[in-house]
Amino acid sequence: MMERExxxxxxxxxxxxxxSILKEYGGKAREDDVNKLFISAVFQGHPLTLDTYLDTLVExxxxxxxxxxxxxxxxxxxxLDDRLKExxxxxxxxxxxxxxxxxxxxxxxxxxxxxxxxxKDCIEEVASMVDDLDRDxxxxxxxxxxxxxxxxxxxxxxxxxxxxDLTEEFYRRFSQRIEEIKGEVRMVRESLRKCEESVNNLRxxxxxxxxxxxxxxxxxxxxxxxxxxKTYSREEAVECSLSLREHVKSFDDLCERARECLIxxxxxxxxxxxxxxxxxxxxxxxxxxxxxxxxxxxxAELRDSLEKHEILCLKRENKLSSLIQDWIRRYVxxx
Amino acid sequence: MEGEEIIKLEDLKAYxxxxxxxxxxxxxxLEHFASIVKEIDxxxxxxxxxxLKLEGLNEKMLLCFDGSEAYKGLQAIKQDIEKVKFEYRQxxxxxxxxxxxxxxxxxxxxxxxxxxxxxxxxxTKFVDDLTRxxxxxxxxxxxxxxxxxxIVHRLIDALAKKIEGASKESELKExLTLSQKRIEEIKIELPLRxxxxxxxxxxxxxxFKGLYERARSEVLSLKEELRRFAVESRLIEExxxxxxxxxxxxxxxxxxxxxxxxxxxxxxxxxMLGVSDEEAQNILLSLSxxxxxxxxxxxx
Numbered sequence: 001m002m003e004r005e006x007x008x009x010x011x012x013x014x015x016x017x018x019x020s021i022l023k024e025y026g027g028k029a030r031e032d033d034v035n036k037l038f039i040s041a042v043f044q045g046h047p048l049t050l051d052t053y054l055d056t057l058v059e060x061x062x063x064x065x066x067x068x069x070x071x072x073x074x075x076x077x078x079x080l081d082d083r084l085k086e087x088x089x090x091x092x093x094x095x096x097x098x099x100x101x102x103x104x105x106x107x108x109x110x111x112x113x114x115x116x117x118x119x120k121d122c123i124e125e126v127a128s129m130v131d132d133l134d135r136d137x138x139x140x141x142x143x144x145x146x147x148x149x150x151x152x153x154x155x156x157x158x159x160x161x162x163x164x165d166l167t168e169e170f171y172r173r174f175s176q177r178i179e180e181i182k183g184e185v186r187m188v189r190e191s192l193r194k195c196e197e198s199v200n201n202l203r204x205x206x207x208x209x210x211x212x213x214x215x216x217x218x219x220x221x222x223x224x225x226x227x228x229x230k231t232y233s234r235e236e237a238v239e240c241s242l243s244l245r246e247h248v249k250s251f252d253d254l255c256e257r258a259r260e261c262l263i264x265x266x267x268x269x270x271x272x273x274x275x276x277x278x279x280x281x282x283x284x285x286x287x288x289x290x291x292x293x294x295x296x297x298x299x300a301e302l303r304d305s306l307e308k309h310e311i312l313c314l315k316r317e318n319k320l321s322s323l324i325q326d327w328i329r330r331y332v333x334x335x
Numbered sequence: 336m337e338g339e340e341i342i343k344l345e346d347l348k349a350y351x352x353x354x355x356x357x358x359x360x361x362x363x364x365l366e367h368f369a370s371i372v373k374e375i376d377x378x379x380x381x382x383x384x385x386x387l388k389l390e391g392l393n394e395k396m397l398l399c400f401d402g403s404e405a406y407k408g409l410q411a412i413k414q415d416i417e418k419v420k421f422e423y424r425q426x427x428x429x430x431x432x433x434x435x436x437x438x439x440x441x442x443x444x445x446x447x448x449x450x451x452x453x454x455x456x457x458x459t460k461f462v463d464d465l466t467r468x469x470x471x472x473x474x475x476x477x478x479x480x481x482x483x484x485x486i487v488h489r490l491i492d493a494l495a496k497k498i499e500g501a502s503k504e505s506e507l508k509e510x511l512t513l514s515q516k517r518i519e520e521i522k523i524e525l526p527l528r529x530x531x532x533x534x535x536x537x538x539x540x541x542x543f544k545g546l547y548e549r550a551r552s553e554v555l556s557l558k559e560e561l562r563r564f565a566v567e568s569r570l571i572e573e574x575x576x577x578x579x580x581x582x583x584x585x586x587x588x589x590x591x592x593x594x595x596x597x598x599x600x601x602x603x604x605x606x607m608l609g610v611s612d613e614e615a616q617n618i619l620l621s622l623s624x625x626x627x628x629x630x631x632x633x634x635x
Contacts, residue, residue, distance in 0.1 A: 199347065204354065207340040211347070288344035295351035302358040309362070311369045318383060319427045320451055321376035323434055324444070328368045331439030 105266040107241030398543040405476035581606035
């Protein structure tokens with residue numbers, strides 16, 4: 001971005017004449033009326049029109065062209081100020097909205113080139129440009145340069161909006177996926193709790209049993225939390241994006257491909273890798289828990305059948321068999 | 336519980352599997368013990384049920400046959416029942432003493448199983464023998480009663496055929512009808528089969544007391560009355576009616592209806608003491624003439 005250096009482009013005589021005609025018409029005139037004030041010529045079989053000059057003037061924010069109504073209208077400073085106000089409001093909204101946003105580290109990787117865009121930095125930069133322009137527009141004789149800077153600002157805000165839209169889309173998919181994983185993890189955690197409770201109710205040992213895998217999950221969640229709170233410098237982001245280059249492809253819904261270029265949010269990809277690890281841990285735990293659950297059911301059933309076994313519970317009427325059964329019962333129950 | 340222990344799910348699985356295996360082995364052992372106890376219990380149940388049935392029936396029979404010849408046989412069975420009961424109680428007390436001081440072990444259990452198996456087998460067999468003896472006593476006694484009832488019944492039938500034109504015909508007819516009815520009542524009242532005695536639930540035990548002898552004496556008195564009435568009505572002479580009853584008795588004993596004249600005469604002589612050959616033959620001829628007997632002449 002050029003700073004304090006300007007390339008001055010003069011208006012062509014036709015552009016100047018269009019503007020002076022419009023001034024005479026009080027700033028607004030029908031396009032046909034303006035056209036009639038120029039000599040029609042034919043070049044290589046096609047009639048020459050004012051379209052090229054009008055488009056340039058529109059591009060330079062000198063006038064507005066209402067093609068439907070066929071009107072041309074000169075833009076005055078007040079309108080430019082209003083537009084600038086709108087830009088400021090939009091950028092300020094972004095600033096507020098993304099002040100606590102934890103993501104927005106976009107990387108675009110080509111074969112040999114890596115670009116990193118940090119959303120918060122971009123917003124700050126554009127906001128600062130809005131402030132500068134707002135201050136400089138009041139300098140006398142600054143009009144033409146101000147228009148060019150405002151055009152540039154509009155373009156940048158537009159680009160910023162594109163970046164935000166892309167980030168938001170990534171974030172939507174990312175959130176959806178991690179909510180699914182979080183849901184699974186919650187269920188597994190609850191199953192672990194129930195399993196611990198059931199195991200301890202079985203009183204297999206005289207100590208309270210805690211399942212080790214619960215800690216594994218907790219440690220992974222801690223890593224995720226640390227990563228979530230982390231902020232990246234530009235250098236870190238570049239380094240990270242390069243290390244993720246190969247892994248990104250497996251997260252199809254969290255990256256975009258534009259020609260040869262792969263675009264993704266570095267932090268979301270890193271987080272997603274951790275979340276997938278967490279998901280794997282949870283799935284492994286779930287499989288083992290199912291096995292444990294089955295075994296506990298078998299054990300409970302066996303214990304129950306032993307507790308209710310006829311040798312221990314059945315009362316026999318006949319005396320000899322009853323004596324033998326009592327003798328066995330005393331041995332089975334133990335001292 | 337004291338403290339905490341961290342355990343991996345894999346270790347927990349292995350631990351639970353071991354625990355399950357231990358319990359399975361324990362359960363198998365319990366199943367084995369249960370099958371032994373069940374076997375003893377079933378055999379003991381069969382023995383006690385047979386003994387109880389035998390004893391209950393014997394009590395009823397003792398009441399029923401009170402004062403009869405069968406009573407003595409039943410009393411002997413009662414003594415044997417008491418003996419079996421005493422031996423069973425003795426076995427119980429001996430076993431109780433042994434298991435109280437002996438720690439459980441598989442060998443001892445096998446030994447007890449064999450001992451109880453042979454004890455219960457022997458006692459059940461003895462009870463079965465007593466049951467057979469009891470039935471024999473019953474059947475023998477009841478066979479006599481059945482024969483006596485049949486004789487009276489036959490006598491009534493024979494007299495009924497001859498009352499037409501007899502003096503006091505209507506009186507005799509009414510008497511025979513009443514006698515017939517009474518015979519039927521006695522048949523119902525007197526349990527003629529062991530099963531009837533067993534199943535007589537609606538009757539109190541006391542109602543059996545002296546039943547057999549009472550019924551027999553009633554039959555005898557009925558027979559006496561029949562004799563008297565028949566003689567008074569001149570249907571038959573006294574010695575003829577006595578001979579006719581004797582002939583009926585002989586045919587029931589010999590389970591035949593056909594007798595050679597000489598054999599019948601000889602048997603009649605034995606039944607009617609003090610009767611000569613000629614008198615016996617004359618009675619038979621007279622009974623034949625009056626239509627109470629049929630004498631056949633068979634030419635070879």
